[in-house]
Amino acid sequence: MAKTAKKTTAIGVDIGGGSVKLGLVSSDGKLLARSSFLTPRKTKHHFLDVLCAHIRDLQATARQRGLAISGVGVGAPGAIDVERGFVYFFPNIDGWENTPLKQILQTHLRLPVFVDNDANAMALAESYFGAGKKAKSMIALTLGTGIGGGMVFEGKLFHGSHFSAAEMGHLIINENGPLCACGTRGCVEAYVGTSYFVREIEKRLKKNKKSILHKWLKQGKKLSPQLVGEAARAGDALSGQMWRDVGQKLGTALTGLINILNPDTIVIGGGIAENWPLLYKPLVRTLNKKAFPIAARSVKVVRAKMGQEAGLIGAAALAFTAKNK
Amino acid sequence: MAKTAKKTTAIGVDIGGGSVKLGLVSSDGKLLARSSFLTPRKTKHHFLDVLCAHIRDLQATARQRGLAISGVGVGAPGAIDVERGFVYFFPNIDGWENTPLKQILQTHLRLPVFVDNDANAMALAESYFGAGKKAKSMIALTLGTGIGGGMVFEGKLFHGSHFSAAEMGHLIINENGPLCACGTRGCVEAYVGTSYFVREIEKRLKKNKKSILHKWLKQGKKLSPQLVGEAARAGDALSGQMWRDVGQKLGTALTGLINILNPDTIVIGGGIAENWPLLYKPLVRTLNKKAFPIAARSVKVVRAKMGQEAGLIGAAALAFTAKNK
Numbered sequence: 001m002a003k004t005a006k007k008t009t010a011i012g013v014d015i016g017g018g019s020v021k022l023g024l025v026s027s028d029g030k031l032l033a034r035s036s037f038l039t040p041r042k043t044k045h046h047f048l049d050v051l052c053a054h055i056r057d058l059q060a061t062a063r064q065r066g067l068a069i070s071g072v073g074v075g076a077p078g079a080i081d082v083e084r085g086f087v088y089f090f091p092n093i094d095g096w097e098n099t100p101l102k103q104i105l106q107t108h109l110r111l112p113v114f115v116d117n118d119a120n121a122m123a124l125a126e127s128y129f130g131a132g133k134k135a136k137s138m139i140a141l142t143l144g145t146g147i148g149g150g151m152v153f154e155g156k157l158f159h160g161s162h163f164s165a166a167e168m169g170h171l172i173i174n175e176n177g178p179l180c181a182c183g184t185r186g187c188v189e190a191y192v193g194t195s196y197f198v199r200e201i202e203k204r205l206k207k208n209k210k211s212i213l214h215k216w217l218k219q220g221k222k223l224s225p226q227l228v229g230e231a232a233r234a235g236d237a238l239s240g241q242m243w244r245d246v247g248q249k250l251g252t253a254l255t256g257l258i259n260i261l262n263p264d265t266i267v268i269g270g271g272i273a274e275n276w277p278l279l280y281k282p283l284v285r286t287l288n289k290k291a292f293p294i295a296a297r298s299v300k301v302v303r304a305k306m307g308q309e310a311g312l313i314g315a316a317a318l319a320f321t322a323k324n325k
Numbered sequence: 326m327a328k329t330a331k332k333t334t335a336i337g338v339d340i341g342g343g344s345v346k347l348g349l350v351s352s353d354g355k356l357l358a359r360s361s362f363l364t365p366r367k368t369k370h371h372f373l374d375v376l377c378a379h380i381r382d383l384q385a386t387a388r389q390r391g392l393a394i395s396g397v398g399v400g401a402p403g404a405i406d407v408e409r410g411f412v413y414f415f416p417n418i419d420g421w422e423n424t425p426l427k428q429i430l431q432t433h434l435r436l437p438v439f440v441d442n443d444a445n446a447m448a449l450a451e452s453y454f455g456a457g458k459k460a461k462s463m464i465a466l467t468l469g470t471g472i473g474g475g476m477v478f479e480g481k482l483f484h485g486s487h488f489s490a491a492e493m494g495h496l497i498i499n500e501n502g503p504l505c506a507c508g509t510r511g512c513v514e515a516y517v518g519t520s521y522f523v524r525e526i527e528k529r530l531k532k533n534k535k536s537i538l539h540k541w542l543k544q545g546k547k548l549s550p551q552l553v554g555e556a557a558r559a560g561d562a563l564s565g566q567m568w569r570d571v572g573q574k575l576g577t578a579l580t581g582l583i584n585i586l587n588p589d590t591i592v593i594g595g596g597i598a599e600n601w602p603l604l605y606k607p608l609v610r611t612l613n614k615k616a617f618p619i620a621a622r623s624v625k626v627v628r629a630k631m632g633q634e635a636g637l638i639g640a641a642a643l644a645f646t647a648k649n650k
Contacts (some may be wrong), residue, residue: 067394079619137486153483160587163464164413164619170584172615175499175577184615212623251501255509256581259495262508290497290509292403294489 009067011058012316013051013074015039015192017092020051023309024058024067027181027195029129031309033061044095052108056212071112072105073318074119082163085115111195112114114318118311119166120157122304123150125314126267130305135265139257140304141168145249146181147189151261156321162248162306167192171253188253190192192246194271199223211238229275243278250279251286258287258295277296334392336383336436337641338376339365339443342365342417343573345376348634350641354454356634358386359548375432384434396437397430398643400446400636407488410440411412420566422611439643443636444491445482448475450639450647451592455630464582465629466493466599468575471506472514481646494518496578513578517571520598522550523596536563554600568603575604576611583612583620594629601628 007026014021024033037053040047055072060090062069078090086101093130104126115123123132123140130154133139142148147169150162151158157167169189170182177186194281201223205213213223215230221227256264273279280301288296307315332351332493339346342364349358360379365372379423380397384524387394403415430438440451448457448465451492457477467473472494494514495507502511503521515521524550530538537556538548546552556564597602601627605626612623631638 090626128631145416158478160620160623161589162587164617164622165587166624167584167617167620170617171496171581172498172577175498175574176501182617249500252497256496259491259587260582260585261483262487262490264486267573292489292492292495292507294487295485295492298485298487298489 007067008070009196010316010319012312014311014315015076018278021312022058023312024062025313026306027320029209029313051093054158055109071319073315075117075118075315076111078191080115080117082159083117095302105298114322116318119148119292120150121314123152124157125306125310125318126304127152131267131302132265136278137263138265139263140267143270145194153244155299171256173252191249197218200222201228203239208238212236225272229278245284247279248286255290257289262295262298266299266301266306273303332392333395334387335641335644336397337637338379339636339640341402341497345367347379347383348637348638350389350638352645353418354638358383380434396644397641399440400443400640401440402443405440405442407441407484439647441643445475447635447641448477449482449642450631450635451629452477453642456592456627457590462588463590464588468505468517468595472521496581498577513622516574523548526553527562533563537561550597557603567606572604573608573611576608579612580615583616583624587620587623589623591624591626592629598628
């Protein structure tokens with residue numbers, strides 16, 4: 001008798017500057033098998049060979065377990081034409097300019113392939129399986145060196161007219177503010193990104209000799225949002241104020257965002273969000289003070305749930321979403 | 326023989342604080358017949374009686390001309406639950422709290438009724454029949470005392486989770502800026518709205534005695550964006566600078582907006598936009614300088630086309646859109 005109810009899976013590929021992660025993912029978001037390799041730096045041709053070999057291994061795994069594969073989803077770190085699965089460029093991996101990735105992979109693998117940028121894949125993971133599961137309109141932000149993000153409205157990623165939507169880090173909150181890496185003044189990323197955070201706390205430490213951070217730095221600890229979080233939790237006034245300021249800046253950016261988009265859920269992940277209570281309280285206080293009352297009351301701000309695997313599982317979700325269209 | 330190809334029309338109703346305008350609108354956006362009445366201030370009951378009488382007159386007109394009516398669309402000045410056609414309140418018309426407007430009108434008229442807020446109706450008019458006709462993703466702004474707006478993505482209005490999206494005026498561009506009517510500092514409306522414009526130019530005139538505006542004001546002319554526009558066109562330096570500043574502020578707000586939404590078209594209407602070249606040049610210069618290159622290159626900023634009738638024709642379009650769902 002033929003198996004009529006094969007469990008559906010998809011293969012997710014998360015291309016990073018350092019490594020490429022792959023996973024066989026079930027349609028309920030479980031990681032059933034995985035592999036990875038260091039991002040090949042020689043030629044794109046070689047990269048694609050290794051990638052296809054890893055995907056074929058996962059195909060074999062699925063076959064052995066009697067699992068159907070509905071497609072391959074790729075989350076990639078760069079500018080993508082999502083409709084064509086075409087890579088314009090990867091800022092941190094050379095040689096990928098103008099690569100028809102979807103077409104190449106489909107030819108080699110004989111499976112439907114879907115390509116999107118990594119921030120959108122992460123947002124989709126939270127929307128399908130994580131903190132935004134019940135959301136009708138969700139905005140996800142990942143706070144790291146920069147701010148990445150994605151928006152999922154009624155189960156679909158919002159890409160904009162040329163697939164460059166959701167640059168959340170580049171909402172301007174102070175036209176006279178510090179210079180952002182993008183060249184514009186006062187983007188929220190210039191206040192909340194890790195590197196600004198560290199520079200700013202260094203500046204404040206010069207004026208404040210009482211902070212416990214001075215002692216910790218002498219002990220060889222490294223200045224980071226995490227360390228400033230520890231200090232804040234230990235009652236260090238300077239560190240507490242720094243986190244309040246960061247939460248307030250992010251809250252000001254989200255005020256604009258929710259006044260425009262009126263989402264029901266904002267999901268926040270990434271390194272900075274690991275200090276959740278320190279970030280959350282001033283952020284929500286700011287939202288409630290500054291945003292339109294209906295918009296502020298409509299929205300829940302929650303912490304991301306999918307962790308390190310968000311990119312991988314979200315990439316697989318690209319194949320599931322496309323199927324549901 | 327029965328008429329098999331009756332031309333389809335809809336009745337648009339534009340409720341304003343001063344008057345209520347109605348029109349019989351063809352599916353290609355032509356205003357075939359119209360009527361209006363002063364906004365009744367006595368009771369809601371009386372208001373609805375007059376409204377239904379006017380709608381019935383337009384129904385009769387359609388019947389006489391052999392035109393089918395697909396529905397009634399209402400653009401209303403307040404907070405609406407669009408799905409239920411339920412009015413939460415009108416800030417400038419008393420007694421409308423919690424009115425199931427769609428249900429009431431449908432019962433009386435036996436026609437499908439659609440209710441949305443007036444800014445969304447205007448955006449829909451531009452998207453269907455006006456400057457955003459070819460847009461896949463359009464954002465419309467109306468610059469007056471405040472800033473109204475609406476967003477149409479792939480032919481559909483974007484409402485957000487609780488129908489309060491598109492408060493474009495309340496993007497914050499300077500967290501330390503002037504206080505906005507909403508209570509928050511540095512919203513773009515606090516820089517670009519008519520009342521701020523006039524207050525700011527008064528302040529600048531006190532420090533600048535050479536402006537031609539001093540002479541014009543002595544002649545009894547009234548200070549307005551329009552007058553400052555005339556002065557700028559006549560070569561008045563102070564007035565030229567004022568318009569450059571306003572265009573730049575609006576450009577800064579639109580930078581955030583296009584970095585987030587990557588629209589292909591931004592349509593700008595309203596009183597301030599009547600000085601189009603003065604507004605457009607610094608606005609687009611700012612966008613090109615500040616926004617992400619892909620987002621800036623993707624977008625056309627154009628002047629609204631639908632003029633005074635936008636609200637009315639857009640209200641009718643609510644009925645056409647709903648039909649196309």
